[in-house]
Amino acid sequence: MLKSMTGYGKAVNEVKNKRITIEIKSLNSKQLDMSTRIPGFYKEKELPIRTRVSSVLNRGKVDFSMYIETLNGETGTIINTPVVLSYYEQLRNLAAQNNINEPEDYFATLLKLPESLKTEIQEIDEEEWNSIFLIIEDALQQLNAFRDQEGAVLAKDIEERVANMGEAELQDFNGSECYK
Numbered sequence: 001m002l003k004s005m006t007g008y009g010k011a012v013n014e015v016k017n018k019r020i021t022i023e024i025k026s027l028n029s030k031q032l033d034m035s036t037r038i039p040g041f042y043k044e045k046e047l048p049i050r051t052r053v054s055s056v057l058n059r060g061k062v063d064f065s066m067y068i069e070t071l072n073g074e075t076g077t078i079i080n081t082p083v084v085l086s087y088y089e090q091l092r093n094l095a096a097q098n099n100i101n102e103p104e105d106y107f108a109t110l111l112k113l114p115e116s117l118k119t120e121i122q123e124i125d126e127e128e129w130n131s132i133f134l135i136i137e138d139a140l141q142q143l144n145a146f147r148d149q150e151g152a153v154l155a156k157d158i159e160e161r162v163a164n165m166g167e168a169e170l171q172d173f174n175g176s177e178c179y180k
Contacts, residue, residue, distance in 0.1 A: 002158075004150030005029070005060045009143030015131040019069040022132075022139040024053065026147070029061040037065040045129065049136065056140050066132075080118045084110050 005028040012021045032054050038046055053064055087110050095102045103109065110116055 001148065002151040002155040003144075004147045004154060006150055007143040007147040009139040009141065009146060011135045011138035011142060013131070013135045013138075014071065015135075016128055017070065017072045019071055020132055020135050021065075021067040021069070022135050023063075023065045023067075024139045024143050025063045026057060026060040026143060029059060032057065032059055032062065034062040034064060037063075039066060039068050041068075042066060042124065042132075045124065045132075048133075052133075052136065053140065056144070077117050079111070080116055083113075083115050087113050087116065 005026060007024075007026045009024045010022065012019060014020070034050060034053060036046055036049065038049070049064065049066075053062060088106055091106065091109070092102065094100070
């Protein structure tokens with residue numbers, strides 16, 4: 001069966017209060033040229049992802065994207081209250097000592113300063129990773145189904161063109177029929 005190198009697969013599922021979306025796109029290329037977009041939290045799993053995708057696709061320009069949407073509103077980033085309060089006191093003292101007007105809204109400035117926000121380091125547990133890996137497998141399966149479908153369309157087109165060539169009358173240089 002003829003298989004196209006152009007394909008698209010997308011799989012979405014929920015894992016531990018997160019909506020995980022995996023998109024894989026492939027285009028024609030002689031070798032495997034893979035780019036990945038993976039959230040920082042999951043970067044440690046990039047090598048197993050690349051290994052699995054390359055074992056299935058072998059060739060082509062491949063774009064792999066993973067998107068995470070938190071469903072319960074919780075994030076891994078929190079305001080570092082002691083740091084923000086320290087910055088606030090320093091800015092107020094600096095303004096008072098130098099006769100500078102204090103801004104009406106400190107928050108916009110304070111939250112942009114280094115270490116005002118901190119991200120809790122979390123580990124990916126095996127159950128979560130196994131669930132994500134199944135979503136990746138689903139996206140790969142969809143991409144391959146797309147490639148099979150495209151391949152069938154290409155095969156039909158080729159067959160029709162070959163049949164048309166066989167039916168075409170070949171004429172010699174004088175325009176008389178020489179083959180039919």
